[in-house]
Amino acid sequence: MRECRHGNTFKLIWGPPGTGKTKTVDVLLFSLLKLKGRTLTCVPTNTAVMEVAARLLRIVKESLESGMYGLGDIVLFGNNARMKVDGYEGLCDIFLDHRGRKLRKCLAPLSGWKHYLDSMVCFLEDPMEQYLSYKRDRNDNGDEEDIIL
Incomplete structure (x- = not known):
């Protein structure tokens, strides 16, 4: 058949x-x-x-x-x-x-796959800028601990 x-x-x-x-x-x-x-x-x-x-x-x-x-x-x-x-x-x-709810979470603008992939691409394209940005964010939050590469 x-x-x-x-x-x-x-x-x-x-x-x-x-x-x-x-x-x-x-x-x-x-x-x-x-x-x-x-x-x-x-x-x-x-x-x-x-x-x-x-x-x-x-x-x-x-x-x-x-x-x-x-x-x-x-x-x-x-x-x-x-x-x-x-x-x-x-x-x-x-x-x-259930699949729809999971997919919605995966595609969410600030917490989904795209956000993490974009973040990883930025890191791989310019790691020094990402590191400096990270340090600035830590200093802005009052965390003065220095990170050594």
């Missing part, structure tokens, strides 16, 4: 409780993830969403020997208050709202 070029398709997995639907969905999602397939998975309840996501995350973590994994290809989306994402170990790492 993955190699089929006839367009988008969707499949429905249905069955009574305890018949292995969640496990089947997770194995399929994991297989598609390894094949770089794009998938949107919808289930009827928040509990089911959380269970599918938690099991998929567990399969992904167990499959990688080094313990390092990239979760960029897995995104969990929904209402945090209703889904209670914090109640499931590790799911905040794939929850879209």
Whole structure:
């Protein structure tokens, strides 16, 4: 089905409780993830969403020997208050709202990556000027201790 070029398709997995639907969905999602397939998975309840996501995350973590994994290809989306994402170990790492908050902090003008990268570039381009600026700032703050290079 993955190699089929006839367009988008969707499949429905249905069955009574305890018949292995969640496990089947997770194995399929994991297989598609390894094949770089794009998938949107919808289930009827928040509990089911959380269970599918938690099991998929567990399969992904167990499959990688080094313990390092990239979760960029897995995104969990929904209402945090209703889904209670914090109640499931590790799911905040794939929850879209959590990623947005982390990214916002990383890109903040005075404390994010850009600020630190700009600061490092300035230091590497003119280390003596940066050192003198540092000394001036320390002296302005009343700290007279001299630093020797």
